Amino acid sequence: MFNLEKSDLTLLIAVAVLTLFAPFILNPFPADSAMAQFNAGYPDLMQRFVIFGIFAIGFNILFGLTGYLSFGHAAFLGVGSYAAVWMFKLLSMNVIPAIILSVIVAGLFSLLIGFISLRRSGIYFSILTLAFAQMMFALAYSVLTPITGGETGLQLALDDPRIFGQSQTPEGNIPVPGLFGLEMRDSFDLAIGSWVFTFNIGYYFCALVLIASFYLAIRIFRSPFGMMLRAVKSNQQRMNYTGLNTRPYTLAAFVISGMYAGLAGGLMASMDPLAGAERMQWTASGEVVLMTILGGAGTLIGPVLGAGFIKYFENIFSKINATILHEWFAFLPDGLEDFIVAILYPFIGKGWHLTLGILFMMVVIFLPGGLVEGGQRIAAWIKGRKAGKTTAGGKTEPAE
Amino acid sequence: MGILEVKNVGKRFGGLQALSDVNLSVKENSVHAIIGPNGAGKSTLLNCLVGKLIPDTGSVMFDGQSVLGRAPYEINQMGISRVFQTPEIFGDLTVMENMLIPCFAKRDGAFELNAIRSISEQKDVLEKAEQMLVEMNMADKRHMHAAAMSRGDKRRLEIGMCLSQEPRLLLLDEPTAGMARADTNNTIDLLKQISEERDITIAIIEHDMHVVFSLANRITVLAQGTPLVEDDPENIRGNPKVREAYLGESA
Numbered sequence: 176m177f178n179l180e181k182s183d184l185t186l187l188i189a190v191a192v193l194t195l196f197a198p199f200i201l202n203p204f205p206a207d208s209a210m211a212q213f214n215a216g217y218p219d220l221m222q223r224f225v226i227f228g229i230f231a232i233g234f235n236i237l238f239g240l241t242g243y244l245s246f247g248h249a250a251f252l253g254v255g256s257y258a259a260v261w262m263f264k265l266l267s268m269n270v271i272p273a274i275i276l277s278v279i280v281a282g283l284f285s286l287l288i289g290f291i292s293l294r295r296s297g298i299y300f301s302i303l304t305l306a307f308a309q310m311m312f313a314l315a316y317s318v319l320t321p322i323t324g325g326e327t328g329l330q331l332a333l334d335d336p337r338i339f340g341q342s343q344t345p346e347g348n349i350p351v352p353g354l355f356g357l358e359m360r361d362s363f364d365l366a367i368g369s370w371v372f373t374f375n376i377g378y379y380f381c382a383l384v385l386i387a388s389f390y391l392a393i394r395i396f397r398s399p400f401g402m403m404l405r406a407v408k409s410n411q412q413r414m415n416y417t418g419l420n421t422r423p424y425t426l427a428a429f430v431i432s433g434m435y436a437g438l439a440g441g442l443m444a445s446m447d448p449l450a451g452a453e454r455m456q457w458t459a460s461g462e463v464v465l466m467t468i469l470g471g472a473g474t475l476i477g478p479v480l481g482a483g484f485i486k487y488f489e490n491i492f493s494k495i496n497a498t499i500l501h502e503w504f505a506f507l508p509d510g511l512e513d514f515i516v517a518i519l520y521p522f523i524g525k526g527w528h529l530t531l532g533i534l535f536m537m538v539v540i541f542l543p544g545g546l547v548e549g550g551q552r553i554a555a556w557i558k559g560r561k562a563g564k565t566t567a568g569g570k571t572e573p574a575e
Numbered sequence: 576m577g578i579l580e581v582k583n584v585g586k587r588f589g590g591l592q593a594l595s596d597v598n599l600s601v602k603e604n605s606v607h608a609i610i611g612p613n614g615a616g617k618s619t620l621l622n623c624l625v626g627k628l629i630p631d632t633g634s635v636m637f638d639g640q641s642v643l644g645r646a647p648y649e650i651n652q653m654g655i656s657r658v659f660q661t662p663e664i665f666g667d668l669t670v671m672e673n674m675l676i677p678c679f680a681k682r683d684g685a686f687e688l689n690a691i692r693s694i695s696e697q698k699d700v701l702e703k704a705e706q707m708l709v710e711m712n713m714a715d716k717r718h719m720h721a722a723a724m725s726r727g728d729k730r731r732l733e734i735g736m737c738l739s740q741e742p743r744l745l746l747l748d749e750p751t752a753g754m755a756r757a758d759t760n761n762t763i764d765l766l767k768q769i770s771e772e773r774d775i776t777i778a779i780i781e782h783d784m785h786v787v788f789s790l791a792n793r794i795t796v797l798a799q800g801t802p803l804v805e806d807d808p809e810n811i812r813g814n815p816k817v818r819e820a821y822l823g824e825s826a
């Protein structure tokens with residue numbers, strides 16, 4: 176089906192099931208229980224999971240396959256957001272033209288930046304992309320204020336033209352992004368017992384885009400083009416002496432990943448119609464690098480896992496505070512309780528970065544293949560136990 | 576006129592005149608060996624042919640066209656393939672993928688955005704790569720990572736990759752260096768077979784005289800950056816100038 180190998184089809188179905196049932200899967204705890212704060216099934220966060228998943232899938236096509244490490248991809252996400260908001264201001268609140276323009280604009284920017292940056296490789300390439308992204312951030316933040324809204328960001332206003340839509344709703348409000356009558360922010364709640372599951376139009380729109388993006392990534396990975404990109408990473412000299420021009424290959428990978436970033440930016444603006452320069456900052460570019468490496472660079476599913484993992488930490492771990500810790504350890508004698516809370520405190524709340532940093536280091540050192548390698552090792556271990564005899568060191572397969 | 580015509584080529588590295596006044600004519604469908612002591616400039620000459628280096632003076636014509644100033648990939652697309660002194664293969668890729676890449680380069684040229692149809696759907700290329708693997712006796716290794724193979728196998732794979740492009744001129748830089756005797760003999764047989772069965776001209780740099788005299792039908796001796804003699808193998812064997820170049824003045 177879909178012209179995929181069996182293992183790839185399984186992967187695609189798994190991703191589809193996980194995203195479509197995410198409102199259930201991410202809300203395992205009853206709404207009134209103490210564990211409810213670990214529920215991640217609310218629209219805002221679920222949208223971020225899939226949007227950053229798309230961002231990371233695209234980034235992985237460049238970094239995972241060719242090995243070229245860009246430190247400026249958030250810039251393309253940023254221009255995608257601006258382009259989408261401008262479409263909402265000028266054209267209409269329909270998300271389709273907005274997203275199409277996001278992808279095109281991000282593609283053009285990445286063509287220009289990629290063309291220049293790819294004259295160098297290795298660390299120099301990374302520095303060049305970083306420099307470009309910071310320049311774009313600075314421009315967006317100050318010089319180009321009329322286009323970008325500067326510090327406050329680009330927002331919709333009541334007097335925007337919206338030539339194919341309406342400037343204001345009959346009630347005098349700014350209209351909201353939608354898709355042929357469906358409003359992105361609309362949700363409905365399903366209560367089963369003490370569980371509450373929220374189904375949000377915007378989330379499902381993003382989820383469908385993620386599934387399509389993932390399918391496209393599989394096609395690219397399995398195509399001759401994808402193989403050439405891996406060849407670039409493996410031995411550029413051999414490529415050149417095999418009659419292959421590496422430059423357009425790397426540039427195409429760069430532009431494709433830039434367009435994925437633009438798509439993510441357009442979706443972000445479609446969920447919440449504003450765009451700010453901070454989306455382009457180098458920390459945002461670094462984040463997608465972390466997602467890809469944490470999940471498993473060069474693997475299909477890794478970047479999606481990495482994106483989910485980091486966003487979960489950012490949003491859930493950061494909400495745990497000292498009071499909650501005290502509640503958890505209230506059963507301990509007072510002195511011990513205070514002691515344990517004092518030890519754990521730096522790792523929660525605002526300290527979630529510390530936890531994430533430690534986890535990241537452990538993954539890089541012990542699981543260079545990321546979470547995917549971790550999964551494979553566990554699978555191999557279980558298989559080994561099932562077979563009765565444990566065969567040492569399950570060999571990891573590349574690019575699943 | 577040979578398929579490859581090198582005229583008055585000179586190349587200087589700082590104070591070192593690595594090549595001076597090199598003239599070389601390689602006849603179509605011959606096996607032409609270039610021999611000479613260490614540092615004679617053999618690899619430098621080869622680098623000038625494939626676009627890795629640009630000579631300071633002179634001209635290099637392949638099949639009536641100048642190769643100078645062209646990028647390595649362009650020269651390869653003209654029909655010159657090169658095997659390196661240390662095998663250059665795609666170590667992270669499987670043996671099959673290593674073979675597929677030159678086959679795609681042959682069919683699609685230097686760049687093609689062939690990104691939607693999977694490899695398994697492109698049967699023509701798949702079959703060609705498969706056939707080449709069989710010819711190279713490597714079909715059983717197709718799923719192996721190329722980096723995990725023995726040196727002899729890597730060399731064989733590299734030669735196979737070059738052959739799958741159906742080049743008109745195959746350049747080999749010490750293809751048997753560091754090989755065990757058995758591997759060396761296998762390589763000799765392979766190259767012999769190639770030159771007999773295919774329309775491929777071979778230029779080979781080699782130190783091992785056993786290899787040279789088993790294969791070559793023309794030999795150029797290079798010493799200190801200039802050709803000393805060019806002759807048939809029988810005449811090279813007894814040539815005193817050649818002995819002198821190899822053994823130094825004391826001989």
Ligand SMILES: Nc1ncnc2c1ncn2[C@@H]1O[C@H](COP(=O)(O)OP(=O)(O)OP(=O)(O)O)[C@@H](O)[C@H]1O
Nearest residue numbers: 588589591593611612613614615616617618619620
């Ligand atoms: N890129 C370079 N820069 C400076 N000098 C070089 C360079 N390449 C080669 N040389 C020098 O040019 C001379 C010829 O080198 P070359 O590698 O062509 O010799 P060779 O005949 O291939 O020797 P060998 O049999 O050892 O491979 C040597 O003295 C070498 O040190």
Ligand SMILES: [Mg+2]
Nearest residue numbers: 617618619660
């Ligand atoms: Mg040499």
